[in-house]
Amino acid sequence: MAWPVERDAVLSSAQLVSEWDESGEGEKEVRDILNTLTIDEGRAVVMARPDEFQRVFGAEGKSLDWESEPWYGTKYLVEKFGEDFVSRVRAASKMV
Amino acid sequence: MVAAQTVMSFHAVEVSFPLPYQPARWKYKPGNFLAHLIGHEGPGSLHSYLKQKGWLTSLNSGPQNLAREFAMLKVTLHLTAEGFCESFITLPLGEVWYNVLSQRTTVTSSSRSISTCRSSDLQTFPLGTRRNSVSSMQRDSDSLKNGARMIMQFGCQNIWRGLLNAMLS
Numbered sequence: 001m002a003w004p005v006e007r008d009a010v011l012s013s014a015q016l017v018s019e020w021d022e023s024g025e026g027e028k029e030v031r032d033i034l035n036t037l038t039i040d041e042g043r044a045v046v047m048a049r050p051d052e053f054q055r056v057f058g059a060e061g062k063s064l065d066w067e068s069e070p071w072y073g074t075k076y077l078v079e080k081f082g083e084d085f086v087s088r089v090r091a092a093s094k095m096v
Numbered sequence: 097m098v099a100a101q102t103v104m105s106f107h108a109v110e111v112s113f114p115l116p117y118q119p120a121r122w123k124y125k126p127g128n129f130l131a132h133l134i135g136h137e138g139p140g141s142l143h144s145y146l147k148q149k150g151w152l153t154s155l156n157s158g159p160q161n162l163a164r165e166f167a168m169l170k171v172t173l174h175l176t177a178e179g180f181c182e183s184f185i186t187l188p189l190g191e192v193w194y195n196v197l198s199q200r201t202t203v204t205s206s207s208r209s210i211s212t213c214r215s216s217d218l219q220t221f222p223l224g225t226r227r228n229s230v231s232s233m234q235r236d237s238d239s240l241k242n243g244a245r246m247i248m249q250f251g252c253q254n255i256w257r258g259l260l261n262a263m264l265s
Contacts, residue, residue, distance in 0.1 A: 076101070
């Protein structure tokens with residue numbers, strides 16, 4: 001089978017969700033993932049027209065160093081989140 | 097952060113997190129579960145907050161199975177021009193909201209309502225939304241790659257009944 005399911009659940013497994021039971025297995029799966037939804041694990045892609053990037057970053061006095069990807073020549077840039085931004089996000093997470 | 101220039105006029109932010117392989121977690125579907133809550137549009141949701149600020153036009157959230165043993169949870173926010181300026185403020189907001197989810201009461205009560213909704217979806221036609229037949233059949237034929245053995249075990253009639261139910265859901 002393409003999915004690792006019991007034979008009698010082949011058709012229903014893609015549709016149905018089991019309610020969490022006493023074993024706590026379902027809740028643990030969710031919480032394990034929740035713990036990975038952090039700024040250190042994630043990635044963000046920002047998309048807009050070039051003039052919009054200029055409007056936002058230009059206002060901050062930041063110069064952008066665009067590269068071109070080899071297939072369609074789309075301009076892109078990759079950069080790490082600033083320390084200031086990362087610490088703001090971490091602080092926001094601790095507020096809850 | 098990756099920034100990409102577009103030709104079409106729109107503003108979008110996609111936030112992705114690596115997920116464990118989801119088919120192995122078919123029983124509780126944690127990826128779908130969290131995507132459902134993050135993408136919720138009711139009062140108190142991330143969508144509702146950003147929309148009230150006038151920053152958001154749409155929000156989509158879902159798990160993506162990218163390869164065997166590898167998946168991502170992707171949240172896509174289509175923003176207004178004003179929201180795009182503010183996007184570096186909205187990103188931490190998302191972070192706050194994900195942590196709200198970790199409060200036990202929300203998560204436990206959601207588990208019950210989601211599993212109830214999905215069961216009634218499958219079993220009661222008026223509550224189901226008709227899906228695209230082609231994709232339903234593709235999904236079912238994927239599950240049925242070992243179909244010949246299933247037919248021997250369950251008989252044709254039961255399989256067709258199951259497929260019909262899946263298509264009507």
